Amino acid sequence: MGGKNKQRTKGNLRPSNSGRAAELLAKEQGTVPGFIGFGTFHSDLGYVPAIQGAEEIDSLVDSDFRMVLRKLSKKDVTTKLKAMQEFGTMCTERDTEIVKGVLPYWPRIFCKISLDHDRRVREATQQAFEKLILKVKKHLAPYLKSLMGYWLMAQCDTYTPAASAAKDAFEAAFPPSKQPEAIAFCKDEITSVLQDHLIKETPDTLSDPQTVPEEERDAKFYRVVTCSLLALKKLLCLLPENELDSLEEKFKSLLSQNKFWKYGKHSIPQIRSAYFELVSALCQRIPQLMKDEASKVSPSVLLSIDDSDPVVCPALWEAVLYTLTTVEDCWLHVNAKKSVFPKLSAVVREGGRGLATVIYPYLLPFISKLPQSITDPKLDFFKNFLTSLVAGLSTERTKTSFSECSAVISAFFECLRFIMQQNLGEEAIEEMLVNDQLIPFIDAVLKDPKLQDGQLFNHLAETLSSWEARADLEKDDKTARNLEKVLLNFWEKLSEICVEKINEPEADVKSVLGVSNLLQVLQKPKSSLKLNKKKVGKVRFADEMPENNENEKCVSSEGENSEGSELMAEPSVSPSCSNCISPLRKKPLEDLVCKLAEMSINYVNEQKSEQHLRFLSTLLNSFSSSQVFKVLLGDEKQSTVRGKPLEIAKLVQKNPAVQFLYQKITGWLNEDQRKDAGFLVDILYSALCCCDSNVERKAILDDLIEVELKWNSVLQIIEKACSSSDNHALVTPWLKGDILGEKLVTLAEHLCNKDLESTVSSEPYFSERWTLLSLVLSQHVKNDYLIGEVYVERIIVKLHETLSKAKKLSEAENNDSSVSFICDVAYNYFSSAKGCLLMPSSEDLLLTLFQLCAESKEKTHLPDFIISKLKNTWLSGVNLLVHRTGDTFKQSTFLRLSALWLKNQVQFSTLDVTSLQVLLSAVDDLLNVLLESKDANLLGAYIGSVMPDNSEWEKMRQSLPVQWLHRPLLEGRLSLNYEGFKTDFKEQDTKKLPSHLCTSALLSKMILVALKKETVLENNELEKIIAELLYSLQWYEELDNPPIFLAGFCEMLQKMNITYDNLCGLGNTSGLLQLLFDRSRKNGTLWSLIIAKLILSRSVSSDEVKQHYKRKEGFFPLTEGNMHTIQSLCPFLSKEDKKEFIAECIPALLAWTKENVCHINGGFGHLAIFNSCLQTKSIDDGELLHGLLKILITWKKDHEDIFLFSCNLSEVSPEILAVNIEIIRFLSLFLKYCSSPLAESEWDFIMCSMLAWLETTNENQALYSVPLVQLFAYVSCDLACELSAFFDSTTLGTTGSLPVNLISEWKEFFSPGIHSLLLPLLVTATGENRDTSETSFQNAMLKPMCEALTYIPKDQLLSQKLPARLIAGQKTNLPEYLQTLLNTLAPLLLYRARPVQIAVYHMLYKLMPEFPQYDQDNLKSYGDEEEEPALSPPAALMSLLSTQEDLLENVLGCIPVGQIVTIKPLSEDFCYVLGYLLTWKLILTFFKAASSQLRALYSMYLRKTKSLNKLLYHLFRLMPENPAFAETAVELSSKDPRTFFTEELQLGIRDTSALPYHIPHLACSVYHMTLKDLPAMVRLWWNSSEKRVFNIVDRFTSKYVSSVLSFQEISSVQTSTQLFNGMTVKARATTREVMATYSIEDIVIELIIQLPSNYPLGSITVESGKRVGVAVQQWRNWMLQLSTYLTHQNGSIMEGLALWKNNVDKRFEGVEDCMICFSVIHGFNYSLPKKACRTCKKKFHSACLYKWFTSSNKSTCPLCRETFF
Secondary structure (H helix, E strand, O other): OOOOOOOOOOOOOOOOHHHHHHHHHHHHHOOOOOEEOOOOOOOOOOOEEOOOOHHHHOOOOOHHHHHHHHHOOOOOHHHHHHHHHHHHHHHHHOOHHHHHOOHHHHHHHHHHHOOOOOHHHHHHHHHHHHHHHHHHHHHHHHHHHHHHHHHHHHHOOOOHHHHHHHHHHHHHHOOOOOHHHHHHHOHHHHHHHHHHHHHHOOHHHHOOOOOOOHHHHHHHHHHHHHHHHHHHHHHHHHOOHHHHHHHHHHHHHHHOOHHHHHHHHOOOHHHHHHHHHHHHHHHHHOHHHHHHOHHHHHHHHHOOOOOOOOOOHHHHHHHHHHHHHHOOOHHHHOOHHHHHHHHHHHHHHOHHHHOHHHHHHHHHHHHHOOOHHHHOOHHHHHHHHHHHHHHHHHOHHHHHOHHHHHHHHHHHHHHHHHHHHHOOOOHHHHHHHHHHHHHHHHHHHHHOHHHHOOOHHHHHHHHHHHHHHHHHHOOOOHHHHHHHHHHHHHHHHHHHHHHHHHOOOOOOHHHHHHHHHHHHHHHOOOOOHHHHOOOOOOOOOOOOOOOOOOOEOOOOOOOOOHHHHEOOOOOOOOHHHHOOOOHHHHHHHHHHHHHHHHHHHHHHHHHOOHHHHHHHHHHHHHOOOHHHHHHHHOOOOOOOOOOOOHHHHHHHHHOHHHHHHHHHHHHHHOOOOOOOOHHHHHHHHHHHHOOOOHHHHHHHHHHHHHHHOOHHHHHHHHHHHHHOHHHHHHHHHHHHOHHHHHHHHHHHHHHHHOOOOOOOOOOHHHHHHHHHHHHHHHOEEOOEEOOOHHHHHHHHHHHHHHHHOHHHOOHHHHHOOOHHHHHHHHHHHHHHOOOOOOOHHHHHHHHHHHHHHHOOHHHHOOOHHHHHHHHHHHHHHHHHHHOOOOOHHHHOHHHHHHHHHHHHHHHHOOEOHHHHHHHHHHHHHHHHHHOOOOOOOHHHHHHHHHOOOHHHHHHHHHOOOHHHHHHHHHOOOOOOOOOOOOOOOOOOOOOOEOHHHHHHHHHHHHHHHHOOOOOOOOOOHHHHHHHHHHHHHHHHHHOOOOOHHHHHHHHHHHHOOOOHHHHHHHOOOOOHHHHHHHHHHHHOHHHHHHHHHHHHOOOOOHHHHHHHHOOHHHHOOOOHHHHHHHHHHHHHOOHHHHHHHHHHHHHHHHOOOOOOOOOOOOHHHHHHHHHHHHHOOOOOOHHHHHHHHHHHHHHHHHOHHHOOOOOOHHHOOHHHHHHHHHHHHHHHHHHHHOOOOOOHHHHHHHHHHHHHHHHHHHHOHHHOOOHHHHHHHHHHHHHHHHHHHHHHOOOOOOHHHOOOOHHHHHHHHHHHHHHHHHHHHHHHHHHHOOOOOOOOHHHOOHHHHHHHHOOOOHHHHHHOOOOOOOOOOOOOOOOHHHHHHHHHHHHHHHOOOHHHHHHHHHHHHHHHHHOHHHHHHOHHHOOOOOOOOOOOOOHHHHHHHHHHHHHHHHHHOOOOOOOOOOOOOOOHHHHHHHHHHHHHHHHHHHHHHOOHHHHHHHHHHHHHHOHHHHHHHHHHHHOOOOOEOOOOOOOOOOOOOOEOOOOOOOOOOOOOOOHHHHHHHHHHHHHHHHHHHOHHHHHHHHHHOOHHHHHHHHHHHHHHHHHHHHHHHHHHHHHOOOOEOOEEEEEEOOOOEEEEEEEEOOEEEEEEEEOOOOOOOOOOEEEEEEEEOOOHHHHHHHHHHHHHHHHHOOOOHHHHHHHHHHHHHHHHHOOOOEOOOOEOOOOOOOOOOOEEOOOOOOEEOHHHHHHHHHHHOOOEOOOOOOEOO
16 A cells, blocks of 8 residues: 555545556546446446546545545455444435435445455444435335345344344334335345355355455355355245245256255355255245255255254254155155164264254154154164163263253153053053163162252153043043053052162162152152243342241351251142042052151161161151051050150050150160251151141150250251241240240250350350250241240340350450350341340340440450450341331430440540550441431430530549640740649559540540431530540640650541541531630630640631630630630731730739739739730830830839749749749740830849849749749749840840940849859759650750850859869869869760750850860870870760760661661650760860860870761761751752751750751761861771771762862861961862962972862872972972871861971971881871980881881881890
8 A cells, every 4th residue: 555654644645556556547548437446256346436537427426435435445454344434424424315326336335345254344334234224215225136135145144243233224224014025026136146156156256366365265155155045044934925936946946056955064064054944944935846856855954963063953953854844755865774863873872962952852753753664663663762862861961961961851751752652552662661761761860860850750750640640531441541551560660679779788878869859759749840940040138038928037147058048848748638649649659658668667777777767757758647657667566655644645655656756766866976867857747747736746845855855856856947837837836835945044054154164165065055045046937936035035134144254254264165155146146136126135135245345355355256256246236226116215225225334434434545446446336337227316316325414524624634734834825823733743654544535535436427427416516526526635735745655545546537627527517616715715724725726727717716706805804714715816816906905904904903913814814915915926016015014113112022032932822923924924025025225224123033033943943843833943044044145146236225234244243143043953953853854844944944054154154163073083184173064064965855965065065175275284294105195085075975875876786887767856865866966076176176286195095995986887877868958948049959067057955846857967067077177087987997888988978078078178278367487378169179389498399289079088189289409209208298197187188288397397407207107297196206226326206116016026126127225
């Protein structure tokens, strides 16, 4: 098509090769042909109008249609398929006139494409044709003749959808009445087309051999032949009678062709099948023609009789029968005995070769059509025929298929009856049929149970019945006598084979079963085969139980047989029915039964044959009569009823069945070795059938269970009664009787108490008894219990009593207890009691079951498998409860008692999280069942009964521990002026949840389930429950140190979806906010905080809240509730609203008197509200603030006793304490937010008051456990801190607005005053307090106190006089006061409170630069005498570091280097790590302040202790992988990203927002300092570390630290003020280079120092620039020295250059090099060569000599080799 890979344009705008050929053809011929195409037989494609000039020839064909028709000529299947679908669509959518234009071209298209190889194309063609017909209708008529032949073939297409589409099109064109007429109209054309296909066509003429593969050609040919044959059949069937004659000639010519007859032997089964169908049609429609062709028809059909192809067989046998019927002389043309019958016999012997269901129904008509001449001699023929038939049964295929087996048996009996009917009176044939065929056949079937499924016995019974009926009808006739003789012979022979089967000691099980089945079937008088047709299955769900269907029962879970689900088993034949049996059958059958029974009982008596006993059971089931029982008793007449009641004795005498029961059956039942005694119980029921009345039966059974029968026999008797309504009817009075009832109650009592007897419950002995109990409780007949209802209740009471004791047993005991069995029994009872109302005792049982499931395992001691059983049991019981009608809640004891129990559990029982979880889970299950109730009010009523009333809620709220108040008080969110609570810092040891939490969780869970369905709740219960849940959650949230189990409670709520959002999302909570406001206004406290929390979490919008505080006057006069509400709302109020509240407060504050100053509606309350408004930075009125300050100053003048200055707080009332707290709070806020300047008197008032209050704080340390005192201490320290911060931040610019002497007063008096109080206070507070948690309320004042101490100036810190603290043996050069200060403060870095650690760090940080000078003064003592001199940094710090290293090893030691550890903020580990890193910051600060020589000594010490190595390892566990600064995300615009290395760490105490980044940032800061101040040591560690660590460190440092350090190093060189005499230093930031030029006299040395990319880990390279006047060797030495200094000294580049310059200067001064290191100044400890050899006088560094001696193991001079002295 013009290249495979080219893009095809839609619509093929570029003509294909064939299109271009058409153009050329038109040009050459000079005319435009109407059609073009390839001319082949029938199928040239000359139906596409040419493109060029087509409009002139035929303007009727639309251009779109032309395009589609052209596509239909393509070879590609997909193209044709799409084109045909498009054609169909166009036919539907276009106008009729346009579509009519296509009609002239359609027949040739259709004829070609309807035979297409692709079945989808054929289907689409017929569908399109239908659309075309519907559009053009009668206009199709002119073209019918050319279409019809192919159309008929299409209707016979082997692809069913295509054939169906063709039929639809045909029906669309012609209604059924018109179809014969249409066919007749085209009959000649149809016949011609079809004959051509059958006679003339070949695979190569139908398809082009050049283009179509052979396989495809053949397939098409076979399909066309098949369709043609079927189309001919269709033609014959549709043509009216009068039209057939005209076609006779055509058919004659067809039948004269040998090719036609060969189709009967064709290899393709479809063709053979179609051929035989056509033959059948010809026989029907043109019989005379077939008679004329008998010589060809007969062999063609009859000799194919053994064709066993499933496709061909049905058509073949139909043709066989039609041939036999139509062609009377057919047997003249075939040899029946040699050709036909052997073939038939072979097929039949092989069981029809899998086609028995098809072939065998034809056998009877076949033999009935056989003429007598063919079948002679009859006896042999029929004998062989029937023998072959029976032989077909023995094939495996027939045996395994029920339908095949049934077909064979059915055919056998049909043929047998037919032969018997035809030959009655001919004794030889009669005997042959019975003796040689029927009896052996029955015998074979009895031996093989597989064949018994084929309904042989039913067919036999029907055959006998037909013979008996005929004999009865024609009583005096010869026929009747013949039949009676046949029947007599039959019974005689049958009796023989039955006796033979039974009369063996080891009788074959299958045979015995066969005999019993046979006798049962024969005993049924009217067993019609139609009844045995397959039953229609019907599905019914369990809860659709019909109300009054007594034939069905509920199946218990005990595992009864499936037959048990049908109460109606096959009814045993009652004596009245036996009259229906023909006398010809009754006598011989009874005789046979008695004979077999006698034979069986003999074997049972003599050999205890169980097989015979089972046979006897089935026999008696069908033939229970006194006569049989007499035979069974035989000669035994002795009585076995001594000691029995008179009534029983009489029965035994009178009734042989009862006698047999007592003599035999009871003995058999009580034999222990029998596992399955069901058949014995059947014998017992057979015996009971022979009793005259139910009274007799009851008497017998009562007597039996008193003495004779064991429990397992009783169980089986009751099970049999349940499985059959007839049996149940026999024993109903006994089942309902007192004796059985009492026995069962006793049994229940025994089973329940057996635990006390320590009997193992797993014995079968016990499980059978439990099964019996389960059965009598759970089985119902006609909605009634099996036994008396009173006994059912008594049994349930026993079960309940036992279950109640289960809690007292241990888990091991419960494993073996009867609880599991009771669960099974109760489950069956509840599951089956559909129609029965529950009795009170069963509701009590249900409650106990529920309670056991709703309590935790710790209480119930039940194993998991029993809990699971209990759950299923009580759920089935509740399910039963909710589905009954009426007011369930009022009627049900269970629902009322369970609600009451739940209420008590959560309110008064102590539950932990696990117990609560179990309880909620059980309640969830319960409510989900209650949801299914039809009573819409049930769930609402249930929840209402669990709901506490308002007083109960209040009681639970009050019982909540009040530690929650601490945080709101500290943060100023609430104010209190009474000591209404005691703070117990020791959290309760118990892990029991407060009742309020349990109750709110339970009710929230219940509401959550209830809201799934529209449950009616009364009295705003939903809002109340949500409010209480919010109260519980707010209480938890406010706790400063919540115990772990409370966190577990909150996690549990989340998992169970018990959240505010979920509850609000499900129901209408419009009144919730009003409810919360009412409670807040009334009670304040947590209710106020809940509203703030809701606004903060955006659950409630501020607009919704606004309407509740529109009237500000309504909040006044102040109550605690109103005050707390306003305080909580403050952060969310607008400025205008706050001004209105303040406007209400100011008059009260102006008018306060001493009496009302402490009242809520007085000074305290109004000042608290003022503070809350001020706290939110909303008061910018300076005059107002100053006015209030003045009021306070006047108050101090008038009532100084209210101000708690330097006094003992133990006698002060809480009201006064609260007022002081609010005044101090106001002053702190005033300092923070007041921008206008203060007068000197105001400053004096604030500062003096502050100091006085601090003194009070200091003097009352013993009272810190009192919350208000702790709060007082907190705000006092906070005020001191605010003042310190204020003065610390004053600059020269801001001091101008302050009074003249204020700063000096502060520095000289107030600041020392603060710190002289606070530092000792810190020491004592940290010394005494053991609970060191930062969040603990007891440590609240630590935060402001420590923050205030961070502002302590160095001189004040040095002048502090603390109690002396010196440690014996501690090496130190520090003066005593400094050592005391260090020994006092340093250990506090280990303190478990962050504020203390940070405050101590800040104080020591100020001292660190002071310490090295004391070591410097004593430096001479660390002379060169030591080999490797080392000096320890301050001993107090190093001993602290040692302790911290051990702690850190526990925390981080097990984690590989490079794996990042996240330390939980404020945890114990957090404090350890924080203290460790702060200690290192101090050591590094100390190190930096030391001189070069000291640094060398300190670093040597650190190397020896390996402390630095440990630090570096820890840092790479603590530093984050990406140390990006927290705010980096916002500032992405800046080129250099902010990291923890670029940003300075702010170690604040108050701000806890950045706590998660605290440790990572601090770790990065320490690493930065280490690299900067100890580069040589880090380099040494890095080079010696393992490869993995080496790579991690290198990667991290290069990426994040090197650039920062390089930049700082270069910047420090550029900004350095250090001047070198004779040396200039310059730096280039871009290339990371430092250039040093050294000049002395005429010598000029230029050095270039290059920093590596992983500075300072990598080596610093030193390159030479200009060199004038220096020898090469000397030059190299100096370069090497500089490189050594820069690599090995722990300092900056400038320090390294200074060292090098000093070295060179010394060289020029004449000091000689050490001849070991070739340097004047030692590269590590900076000493000069001092150790001289006495022989050669050369001087060496002592460190170099030490190394020389130790490495060479000699003590000789390196130069002269003389011994060194």
